[in-house]
Amino acid sequence: MIVSDIPVCPENIVGETAKIKVEGYRFVTLTCVELDETRVDVLYHFDRDYQMKHLRMTVLKDTPIPSISPVYFAAFLVENEIQDLFGIRFQGLAIDYDRTLYLAEDVKAAPFCKYVVLKTSATLNTPGENPS
Amino acid sequence: MTKTIIPFGPQHPVLPEPVHLQLTLQDEVITEAIPAFGYVHRGLEKLAEIRDFQQMIYVVERICGICSMIHAMCYCQGLEEMMGIDVPPRARFLRVIWSELHRIHSHLLWMGLFADSFGFESLFMQCWKIREKILDIDEATTGNRVVISVNVIGGVRKDLNAEQIHWILSELKDVEKETLRLETTIMTDYTVKKRTVGKGVLTRQQAYELGLVGPVLRASGIAQDSRMLGYAAFNEIDFAPVVETDGDCYARCKVRFREIFQSIDLIRQAIAKMPDGELAVKVKGRPEGEVVSRVEQPRGEVFYYIKANGKKNLERVRVRTPTFANVPALLAMLPGMWLSDVPVIVLSIDPCISCTER
Amino acid sequence: MFEKILTKARMLSPWVLHFDCGSCNGCDIEVLACLTPVYDLERFGIINTGNPMHADIFLVTGTVNHRNKQVLRNLYDQIPEPKVVVALGACGLTGGVFREAYNVVGGVDKVIPVDVYVPGCPAKPEAIIDGVVLGLEKFRQKASAMHS
Numbered sequence: 103m104i105v106s107d108i109p110v111c112p113e114n115i116v117g118e119t120a121k122i123k124v125e126g127y128r129f130v131t132l133t134c135v136e137l138d139e140t141r142v143d144v145l146y147h148f149d150r151d152y153q154m155k156h157l158r159m160t161v162l163k164d165t166p167i168p169s170i171s172p173v174y175f176a177a178f179l180v181e182n183e184i185q186d187l188f189g190i191r192f193q194g195l196a197i198d199y200d201r202t203l204y205l206a207e208d209v210k211a212a213p214f215c216k217y218v219v220l221k222t223s224a225t226l227n228t229p230g231e232n233p234s
Numbered sequence: 235m236t237k238t239i240i241p242f243g244p245q246h247p248v249l250p251e252p253v254h255l256q257l258t259l260q261d262e263v264i265t266e267a268i269p270a271f272g273y274v275h276r277g278l279e280k281l282a283e284i285r286d287f288q289q290m291i292y293v294v295e296r297i298c299g300i301c302s303m304i305h306a307m308c309y310c311q312g313l314e315e316m317m318g319i320d321v322p323p324r325a326r327f328l329r330v331i332w333s334e335l336h337r338i339h340s341h342l343l344w345m346g347l348f349a350d351s352f353g354f355e356s357l358f359m360q361c362w363k364i365r366e367k368i369l370d371i372d373e374a375t376t377g378n379r380v381v382i383s384v385n386v387i388g389g390v391r392k393d394l395n396a397e398q399i400h401w402i403l404s405e406l407k408d409v410e411k412e413t414l415r416l417e418t419t420i421m422t423d424y425t426v427k428k429r430t431v432g433k434g435v436l437t438r439q440q441a442y443e444l445g446l447v448g449p450v451l452r453a454s455g456i457a458q459d460s461r462m463l464g465y466a467a468f469n470e471i472d473f474a475p476v477v478e479t480d481g482d483c484y485a486r487c488k489v490r491f492r493e494i495f496q497s498i499d500l501i502r503q504a505i506a507k508m509p510d511g512e513l514a515v516k517v518k519g520r521p522e523g524e525v526v527s528r529v530e531q532p533r534g535e536v537f538y539y540i541k542a543n544g545k546k547n548l549e550r551v552r553v554r555t556p557t558f559a560n561v562p563a564l565l566a567m568l569p570g571m572w573l574s575d576v577p578v579i580v581l582s583i584d585p586c587i588s589c590t591e592r
Numbered sequence: 593m594f595e596k597i598l599t600k601a602r603m604l605s606p607w608v609l610h611f612d613c614g615s616c617n618g619c620d621i622e623v624l625a626c627l628t629p630v631y632d633l634e635r636f637g638i639i640n641t642g643n644p645m646h647a648d649i650f651l652v653t654g655t656v657n658h659r660n661k662q663v664l665r666n667l668y669d670q671i672p673e674p675k676v677v678v679a680l681g682a683c684g685l686t687g688g689v690f691r692e693a694y695n696v697v698g699g700v701d702k703v704i705p706v707d708v709y710v711p712g713c714p715a716k717p718e719a720i721i722d723g724v725v726l727g728l729e730k731f732r733q734k735a736s737a738m739h740s
Contacts, residue, residue, distance in 0.1 A: 123443075128445050128458075129443075130445065131537055131552075131554035133550075134552075135541055135550045136550075152460075152462060154526060174445065175444060175565075176443075176445040176446075178562075179558065179561055180554070180558070197268065199270075202272070203270075204271060204272040204275040204591060204659075204695070205272065205275075205659075205695070213277060213280060213695070244660070244663055251612050251617065251620065252612060252660060252663065272657075272660075273613070273663065274612070274614045274615075274654070275614075275657060275659070275695050276655060276696050277693040277694045277695045277696070278690065278693060280694055281689075281692060284692050292689060296616040296689055296690070296713075297616065298616055299617035299618025299619070299620070300617050302618070343621060358628075359628055362624070362625060362629070363628060363629045363630060366625070366628070369625075379622070380618045380622065381616075381713060588616050
């Protein structure tokens with residue numbers, strides 16, 4: 103199905119998901135898509151009786167996003183994955199692996215970012231080079 | 235009582251794949267379980283930048299060697315929807331046949347590993363012996379035992395002739411007979427019941443809130459099965475999800491057994507209704523847009539998000555595999571259980587780690 | 593004299609340790625399929641063990657990544673000499689379809705020395721059995737070199 107979405111922002115994301123939970127939706131997953139050098143799209147997917155609902159949040163890469171794991175506990179895993187792969191930070195995670203879910207402890211790069219321009223990019227490694 | 239922390243894995247005899255669980259124990263009872271990953275992580279989604287959208291089929295097939303055909307089917311269906319391609323009816327029925335064959339062999343494989351997890355090794359051998367028949371069918375019809383590579387965007391690459399269909403039906407009769415014998419043995423066995431009944435119970439509410447999928451969800455009494463979406467030819471076949479209500483390891487075992495018989499029935503239906511005709515349509519142009527595709531794997535629902543921008547390479551491919559959704563179940567099930575029950579409970583979600591980490 | 597008998601005995605019953613380091617499961621289930629009645633690896637006296645200290649032959653499937661290369665190294669070091677490493681499948685040989693992925697180091701031979709390479713995606717059980725039997729010959733050579 104083609105994605106038709108509801109726009110959200112970091113301020114209201116927890117409230118929106120709590121509402122969706124009350125409506126009886128099942129948590130499916132999160133998707134992170136890099137848009138350009140500074141912005142990413144974070145999509146939240148939910149399902150109820152085979153109908154999907156998508157929330158779309160466009161944020162700057164250095165903005166911390168509130169975690170929805172207090173609402174849907176299962177979200178902690180995928181939020182940790184996005185932390186690993188895109189270098190975006192989630193706040194209030196139920197279990198925080200601190201960017202070591204998949205990657206080694208000493209990796210500082212975000213491998214899924216095509217454009218490496220975080221603020222401290224001088225100290226970061228380019229994607230594809232894992233210095234371990 | 236002092237607390238003990240026990241590492242479980244990454245190299246553990248009951249696990250075919252490396253995953254690590256950090257178990258906190260109070261005496262012999264688990265109080266907390268934290269999974270750790272990363273031993274199989276390769277970064278396949280990123281390969282979409284190097285491989286074009288046709289080549290990506292072969293990459294997504296190798297996300298998981300057990301349900302490879304279903305991964306490719308999900309990916310192809312997503313792109314077909316995005317590009318507005320109508321798949322020929324015969325190809326849709328063939329996809330049903332091969333995906334259900336995959337489900338049978340995956341469930342039998344799981345049954346064997348599950349039996350092995352409580353030390354029932356002869357049962358492991360029996361399950362895998364039956365499973366070989368399905369692999370023979372795969373090999374005879376497509377040329378490979380495990381990664382069968384039949385899907386292309388717009389259809390399938392291989393066909394079944396009348397002789398092959400006749401042979402498949404007779405092999406399935408054998409599989410059905412032997413599985414039935416296996417089922418009566420397993421489900422009534424004292425040892426099996428002792429090790430599985432009441433272990434790792436998930437209530438209906440818990441299972442739904444944790445966002446679980448597949449047999450784990452259906453064993454807790456929720457009739458959620460992506461085949462109800464009617465992809466491929468499932469809308470033309472009589473189908474209803476298999477549901478059990480107990481929510482323990484025994485119920486999950488039962489769901490999977492019933493699904494094997496259901497899959498055999500689905501293949502028979504598909505063969506009976508399969509029309510003649512083309513196998514694939516030609517694909518013109520390049521994909522553009524965003525699409526979400528869902529398909530039911532043996533382990534549960536797989537979710538693909540594909541974003542394309544009219545170029546040869548896709549912008550983003552995101553895969554949420556069923557085990558990824560089922561891992562939170564472990565965190566809910568393990569606390570309060572005995573240490574000796576850990577292998578049984580871990581295997582009851584049918585973990586596929588290479589799927590989870592990609 | 594005694595060593596010769598020991599080597600011969602070990603040749604007749606080599607124990608195998610299997611480690612999956614980032615394979616897609618295809619090769620792993622084929623390794624397990626080798627043990628089951630249709631292929632029955634045990635007729636060669638081969639037993640699959642979970643303990644590296646008991647093993648003579650090390651079967652490795654899949655690509656090596658940055659986290660598991662240490663685990664692989666550890667397991668290899670624990671296997672007593674003489675030992676034979678068999679790399680299975682296209683990924684174990686070179687990295688296969690995953691070779692360009694960012695978290696992939698490459699084939700098994702980037703981390704530990706490999707004696708036998710078994711190609712295929714996934715490697716067929718017949719090929720795996722062939723590879724193990726070929727590995728036994730290497731094993732004999734290594735053992736006699738150790739005692740001479």
